[in-house]
Amino acid sequence: MKLQDFLGKDEKWAFDAIAEDADLARQIQILLIGLGLLEPPADGKFGPVSVISLKKFQELTKTEESGFLGAVTAKKLIETKIDDLPKPPLKLGNDIASKIVKYMLSKGYQVFTNPKEYNIVYVEGIDADWNLNSDTPNQFNDRRIVIEVVNGVPKIVDHWEATTEPGKYYTYNPMNPKGAARIQFGQYKAWAVGTHGTAEPHEALVQVGDITVCRDFNQDFKRTGDKLDTGDNFYVNQHYGFDFPRNDIRLASAGCLVGRTREGHREFMAIIKQDRRYVANRKYTFYTTVIPGDDLL
Helix, strand or coil, X not given: CCHHHHCXXXXXXXXXXXXXXXHHHHHHHHHHHHCCCCCCCCCCCCCHHHHHHHHHHHHHHCCCCCCEECHHHHHHHHHCCXXXXXXXXXXCCCCXXXXXXXXXXXXXXXCCCCCCCCEEEEEECECCCCCECCCCCCCCCEEEEEEEEECCEEEEEEEEEEECCCCHHHHHCCCCCCCEEXXXXXXXXXXXXXXXXXXXXXXXXXXXXXXXXXXXXXXXXXXXXXXXXXXXXXXXXXXXXXXXXXXXXXXXXCCCXXXXXXXHHHHHHHHHCCCHHHHHCCCCCEEEEEEEHHHHC
């Protein structure tokens, strides 16, 4: 039996009947997993967890088929996309994750609230204790953060030392005659999973879409007064910083968004590759938001 077989008919299957049809159970599980209502795998065993997930779906979509699978539920399961489901209201407090989400909303940025949809955020000039620092040039004194909204509550999945700015070497020896690239604060949909580097190639988020950078032609390590440059070919990737010291970026960044350590970067990549959009499409383009810490706080 398939869900399509219920359409236009007066079939009413109790949940224990679904459990006896592995193919139907698996089809329902796959759809519930895609909607973020059930954890994988789709094993064809329709037990209590699958029943709760299906009941939740029926409640959210108002099928009025409580306790059984009928034509209405079948049709909605086939047609409903995750963005069609009603979202719980955001519950924002005074914690750092809530402050970041509030800031993003105030700027009109996208905030992803569905299960297993991660928000990648860099905050410039902030420490691990969420206090501002002096944002001294040529240091790993920024923060790479992954946020997930769980039942309306923003949660920090993890965070790492990083830099959003080019180091001293590439500021004084820019790869572009216009000046070193310093990403302009904002949100961009511009990165996909790929490989960064040739001397030590490693998995990273590589630039595939347009971003805007400030060209530090006068080499003052500031964005103020710099000319803006927009394009999709700046090779501003999100990679690791070779475990270089916190106080010396060295050759780790010519303008990329760099997590300081190899281990931390691998943790970052492992998390974002669990994003349901990437799982569904290995070419998914990730959003990333870059925020000034002094404006945030």
